[in-house]
Amino acid sequence: MQILDISHRRITLALLAALALPATAAPDKIWRCGNEYTNQPGDAKARGCKLVEGGNLTVIEGLKPQGGSRAAASSPRPGAAPTPAARSEGERVESAEQRARDADARAILEAELRKTEARQAELRQEYQGGEPEKRPEELRNPALHQQRSAALKEQLARVDADVAALRRELARMTPPSDKK
Known part of the structure; x- marks a missing residue:
């Protein structure tokens, strides 16, 4: 009798998990607004967003550039390549x-x-x-x-x-x- 209760509980949990999955798996619609993807386009027509059709979509953001404007502004002579600032005393070279x-x-x-x-x-x-x-x-x-x-x-x-x-x-x- 105990074996039936355990397997009955497992089946019940599996069914509940299966029913909950579609509600949380993915949004209904994904919009592409230029290079941005969103599921909340807001004023989609004004921003020029287009509905993306098809399967799942994965977007991986790239790295953002690190302080290029400061290095270029501190260039010692015209036409010289910018030198990155040392981050710590240990990185400095004599x-x-x-x-x-x-x-x-x-x-x-x-x-x-x-x-x-x-x-x-x-x-x-x-x-x-x-x-x-x-x-x-x-x-x-x-x-x-x-x-x-x-x-x-x-x-x-x-x-x-x-x-x-x-x-x-x-x-x-x-x-x-x-x-x-």
Whole structure:
């Protein structure tokens, strides 16, 4: 007799839970007002909200930017990149260590620039001003030559952009200090 009471209670609880679920599971209508989703649009027509139809909707908000206006306003010289303020005394770096880091960063950028300029020279030599030398398989199929020419042109444009970006980055850095 006790077993029947326990299973009867379980069934009753399960039915009550099932009946309560649809009432609390989701709102009847979801509205999209620009980039905002809501179930209470208010004056939906005035705000330009549209009813979203379909299944469940999940919106995950992104991170908000952290104090960009203050950092930009405190830039020490025109055109200089803003430096983030140190959050605690432990995060500050001594000036000698910072100069060493800057020198390392400059060396890395200069090495990358040399490598990219070498690749640029190779591509220019192979591209030959838009008329690369034809390979044996391209003699029989001119479309292959056109495809390779177009690919070389795209690669050269990318490498040119990379060289320009590296030069801009080096120009933004402070010049290396001369030790006497």
